[in-house]
Amino acid sequence: MLKKKLTPIGNSLGLVLDKPLLELLGIDRETELELLTDGECLVIQPVRSGGRRKQVSRAIDSVLTRHASTMRKLAR
Numbered sequence: 139m140l141k142k143k144l145t146p147i148g149n150s151l152g153l154v155l156d157k158p159l160l161e162l163l164g165i166d167r168e169t170e171l172e173l174l175t176d177g178e179c180l181v182i183q184p185v186r187s188g189g190r191r192k193q194v195s196r197a198i199d200s201v202l203t204r205h206a207s208t209m210r211k212l213a214r
Contacts, residue, residue, distance in 0.1 A: 153182075 140159070144151035160166065163184060170185040202209060
């Protein structure tokens, strides 16, 4: 777990992210970020094109198709 403190930027606060973390996530200064909260947690994630989501969905469909009988047994 990485712990960070907010940094004052004018009248606001900013979160400074280290270069290795940004590289790991494929984020640069041009990457649009999406912020989500449930009122207690803040999630910051890069906005990605639907391509990655479609790729994961196809992989899930493939696994479910190949292992349909096993999935039915597990569901019982």
